Amino acid sequence: MLQSFKLALRSIRSNKMRSFLTMLGIIIGVASVIILVSLVNAYMSYMTESFASLGTNQINVNVINLSSRFVSADQMYEFYEEQEALFDNMTPMVNVDTAVKHGSDSMSSTSVTGVSEGYLDIKDYGLVQGRNIQYSDIVSRQKVCVVGYYVASELYGSPEKAIDETVKIGGYAFRIVGVTERQDKESMKDGGTDDFVWLPYSCAVKMSRNANISNYIFTIRQLDRADEAREQIEEFLYGIFKNEDLYNVVAMSEMLDSLNSMIAMVSAGLGGIAGISLLVAGVGVMNIMLVSVTERTREIGIRKALGARKGVILEQFVIEAAVQSAMGGIIGILLGSAATRLAGAAAGLDATPTPSAVLISFSVSVAIGLFFGYAPARRAAGLNPIDALRSE
Amino acid sequence: MEEPLIELRDIYKVYQMGDEEVRASDGVSLTIRRGEFVAVVGKSGSGKSTLMNIIGALDVPTEGEYLLGGEDTSQMSDDQLADIRNRMIGFVFQQYNLLPKLNLLENVELPLLYAGIPAKERRERAMESLEKVGLKEKWKNLPSQLSGGQQQRVSIARALAGSPSLILADEPTGALDSRTSREVLDFLKQLNQEGNTIIIITHDSSIALEAKRVVRIHDGKINFDGDVNEYAAIL
Ligand SMILES: Nc1ncnc2c1ncn2[C@@H]1O[C@H](COP(=O)(O)OP(=O)(O)O)[C@@H](O)[C@H]1O
Ligand SMILES: [Mg+2]
Numbered sequence: 157m158l159q160s161f162k163l164a165l166r167s168i169r170s171n172k173m174r175s176f177l178t179m180l181g182i183i184i185g186v187a188s189v190i191i192l193v194s195l196v197n198a199y200m201s202y203m204t205e206s207f208a209s210l211g212t213n214q215i216n217v218n219v220i221n222l223s224s225r226f227v228s229a230d231q232m233y234e235f236y237e238e239q240e241a242l243f244d245n246m247t248p249m250v251n252v253d254t255a256v257k258h259g260s261d262s263m264s265s266t267s268v269t270g271v272s273e274g275y276l277d278i279k280d281y282g283l284v285q286g287r288n289i290q291y292s293d294i295v296s297r298q299k300v301c302v303v304g305y306y307v308a309s310e311l312y313g314s315p316e317k318a319i320d321e322t323v324k325i326g327g328y329a330f331r332i333v334g335v336t337e338r339q340d341k342e343s344m345k346d347g348g349t350d351d352f353v354w355l356p357y358s359c360a361v362k363m364s365r366n367a368n369i370s371n372y373i374f375t376i377r378q379l380d381r382a383d384e385a386r387e388q389i390e391e392f393l394y395g396i397f398k399n400e401d402l403y404n405v406v407a408m409s410e411m412l413d414s415l416n417s418m419i420a421m422v423s424a425g426l427g428g429i430a431g432i433s434l435l436v437a438g439v440g441v442m443n444i445m446l447v448s449v450t451e452r453t454r455e456i457g458i459r460k461a462l463g464a465r466k467g468v469i470l471e472q473f474v475i476e477a478a479v480q481s482a483m484g485g486i487i488g489i490l491l492g493s494a495a496t497r498l499a500g501a502a503a504g505l506d507a508t509p510t511p512s513a514v515l516i517s518f519s520v521s522v523a524i525g526l527f528f529g530y531a532p533a534r535r536a537a538g539l540n541p542i543d544a545l546r547s548e
Numbered sequence: 549m550e551e552p553l554i555e556l557r558d559i560y561k562v563y564q565m566g567d568e569e570v571r572a573s574d575g576v577s578l579t580i581r582r583g584e585f586v587a588v589v590g591k592s593g594s595g596k597s598t599l600m601n602i603i604g605a606l607d608v609p610t611e612g613e614y615l616l617g618g619e620d621t622s623q624m625s626d627d628q629l630a631d632i633r634n635r636m637i638g639f640v641f642q643q644y645n646l647l648p649k650l651n652l653l654e655n656v657e658l659p660l661l662y663a664g665i666p667a668k669e670r671r672e673r674a675m676e677s678l679e680k681v682g683l684k685e686k687w688k689n690l691p692s693q694l695s696g697g698q699q700q701r702v703s704i705a706r707a708l709a710g711s712p713s714l715i716l717a718d719e720p721t722g723a724l725d726s727r728t729s730r731e732v733l734d735f736l737k738q739l740n741q742e743g744n745t746i747i748i749i750t751h752d753s754s755i756a757l758e759a760k761r762v763v764r765i766h767d768g769k770i771n772f773d774g775d776v777n778e779y780a781a782i783l
Contacts, residue, residue: 170649458645461606462706463634463662465627542606545645 160468164476168483174448178477179484181440182521186488187495189430189517190509194496196426198507200419204412211278212412213244213375215386218404219393221368227396229357229369235392242376242385247272249371250360254326256353258311265346266307268325268353270360276302276336278375285315286334294356301325302334306343306350323353326363330355382407434517438524442531445477449532456536457544469537470530477529478522485518492517551618553713553745554580554603559612561598561768572598573609574768580747582713585740587759587776588749595768596749597718603747604637604716605629617713634662638707640717644699646691652678652702653687659710677705681735697728704735708744715739717748721755733758753783 168175219227229248236246250270256263276288284305293300301323308318315335322329336350343349361369376385386407393403449456456469493509500507561573572595580586590596601607602614605621608629614621617636621629638659639645646655656674665673678684681701683694691699700720707715717736721729737758740746748759756762762779764772772779 167649454645455647458647459658459662460630461604461633461639461645462659463630463710465630465662467627468662540607542601545606545641 160471160475161479163472164479167472167476168480171448174444175480178441178444178448178480179487181437182481182484182525183488183491185434185437186485186517186521187492188433190489190492190513191495191499192430193426193513194492194510195499195503195505195507196422197510197513198500198505199503200422202505204415204419207408207412207415211373211375212409213379213382214278214408215374215376215382215389216406216408217372217374217389217393218406219370219372219397220402221366221370222402225397225399225402226368227393229361231396232369232372235389236374239385239388242381242388244375244377245274245278246372246374247275247278248357248361248369249373250357250364250369251371252326252355252360252363254363256307256311257324258321261311263307263310263346263351266304266351266353267347268355268360270355270357270364272357275354275373278373281336281339283334284337286319286332288334289354289356294358297358297362298356299328299330299359300333300356301330302336302354303332304336304350304352305338306345306348307353308332308335309344325353325355328359328363330359376407379409382409386410430513430517431520434520434524437521438528441477441481441525442528445473445529445532449473449536453536453539453544453547456539457541457547460539460541461545466537470533473533473536474526474529477525477533481522481525481529482518484525485521488521489514489518552579552615553582553584553617554578555613555615556602557613557615559599559602559609559614561595561602561607562610571768573602576612576765576768576770578763578770578773580745582745583740583743585737585746585760586748586763587756587761588747588763588765589753589756590751590765592751594765596751596765598768599765600716600718600747600749603714604639605633630662634659634710636713638710638712638715640700640703640707640715640720642719642722644691644696644703644723646699646702646706648691651688651690652683652694652705655691655702656706656709659706659712663710674705674709677709678702680708681705695728696724697731700724700728700732701735704732704739708739713745715744715746717746719750720748721750721752729755 221227232246232248236243248270252268252270254268256266256268271289272294273289273291289300289302303318303323305315308315311323312318312321318332318335321332323332338344339349345351357369374385374389376382386405389405394400397403459469496507496509556576556578559573559576560571563570563572576599588596588599602609605616608622616632619632621632624632653671653674656677657670660670660673675684675687678687681704683698683701683705686694691702694702721732724732733755736746736748750756757776757780760776762772762774762776763770
């Protein structure tokens with residue numbers, strides 16, 4: 157066995173061109189499978205991640221309030237409190253479309269939103285300074301606000317300096333009572349996730365001059381009850397609006413589900429393409445093996461005349477094929493991994509070679525090499541030594 | 549009396565060419581003992597190679613019994629034939645039949661490899677063999693780097709390496725000029741004097757005269773079998 161292994165290595169070394177051609181198919185097959193699968197996986201997980209960061213436990217509610225039929229924030233809160241077993245948290249969302257100013261500095265990228273005291277928990281953010289908006293702020297419409305780390309740093313230099321400073325929003329002065337912690341390295345920029353101001357929704361609704369609020373976010377206690385929660389909200393809203401077109405309830409987890417099924421579909425398609433490219437590689441190996449057996453019939457005849465048993469010849473060829481495909485596979489893995497990282501870096505994705513793609517493409521290529529190496533080797537080993545010797 | 553090394557009993561080898569039968573061996577009986585030096589001579593197409601293939605256990609007869617070292621080969625499987633070739637026969641071919649990608653040492657090692665001899669001993673014995681044919685220094689060379697005569701000596705070294713009972717040479721000088729032919733023949737003679745059994749197959753009567761016993765084939769039949777001096781007399 158060890159002997160056959162050495163013989164195979166020697167034979168591979170002494171026929172560099174032939175060996176290279178045999179391996180080339182496998183190299184291309186394995187590398188392309190790894191690149192393809194890993195890049196698509198990286199893209200998919202990027203999508204899933206950005207989706208998940210929106211909050212998979214959230215249900216977004218959007219209503220169109222008419223003067224005859226409308227839902228007030230108080231009604232929403234009543235409903236929410238009745239369904240406390242189902243819901244974890246709730247906040248109205250009131251967007252205020254205005255710039256944020258401090259002295260002569262102005263930031264127009266900052267998102268200004270009126271929220272409840274529960275929003276901090278919904279976003280799952282922590283505070284580096286000060287306190288959160290409180291229920292009493294909302295009831296008494298206190299002009300206070302919580303700002304993101306980026307806003308505090310840009311306008312005041314640091315979170316410590318920002319506390320108790322005022323910020324001008326839509327002509328009103330709001331006192332900064334809290335600053336949230338930095339989210340990640342990407343968040344500290346215009347329009348990033350640390351570029352925001354939260355006000356008590358009661359103040360925001362007054363500034364927006366709308367009597368009622370059209371957006372709410374609920375969070376649910378259990379992800380597997382997302383369906384039920386969505387239906388409860390819909391039922392409640394139908395009771396008020398009597399028209400399904402006046403409200404829209406979206407559970408993020410359900411959207412994640414459909415994203416996941418899309419990913420599964422794409423992955424299956426990819427698997428098919430990958431399989432085909434590996435098969436093509438295998439046919440290449442078989443082709444070369446066939447040619448090499450024909451070329452080497454005389455060699456086989458000589459070996460048999462000198463006393464090589466059928467099994468030994470078979471072993472020699474099969475091990476040769478296996479070693480060749482394994483070497484091709486390893487080169488393919490190295491190339492594919494390097495290319496994946498390069499392409500990932502170029503596309504701004506965090507692309508690492510998917511272990512399953514590496515494992516599967518490698519084992520499939522070796523299996524194909526073995527299989528397609530075996531058939532011609534069997535034929536060769538079965539040759540009559542005199543017929544084999546006579547061939548030129 | 550010692551049992552014969554080779555015993556052919558009424559051997560037939562028949563090839564079917566369309567509806568025509570070719571009897572390449574047509575009732576051959578032949579006994580060869582250890583230590584003999586036999587030349588099998590005959591015109592082209594007379595059936596020499598057929599006989600050599602049977603004696604060398606490369607092929608089995610259509611009919612008849614062939615005992616090699618007392619063992620009946622006619623019922624042997626492919627692998628059994630491979631083993632008996634490996635143990636008992638050293639081939640020297642007209643075309644040398646060395647493996648071009650292996651160096652001389654590796655070529656000479658091959659029969660020992662298939663005999664399952666461990667690497668170290670294999671190397672030593674192969675080196676000894678190469679030394680005998682005077683090519684020890686060149687063991688790293690590839691066959692293509694040698695002259696024809698040297699290549700044939702490597703193939704003799706390979707035939708000797710496994711210490712076979714019989715050295716079977718099919719037209720060993722067919723591809724060589726007269727001077728190197730002479731060398732090879734002298735070498736075979738010397739090997740015989742050292743006790744090796746040698747069968748040499750040739751179409752050339754002058755080469756047959758170098759042996760001790762001559763067997764002449766015609767149309768698949770033996771039509772002369774005797775001492776080399778008797779053969780010289782009828783030429
Ligand atoms: N494989 C074969 N198939 C058909 N006929 C063959 C085969 N091998 C040999 N023969 C025939 O058998 C006869 C003897 O051939 P061979 O033993 O090669 O003769 P030699 O070696 O003396 O020249 C020839 O007529 C040849 O054509
Ligand atoms: Mg012949």
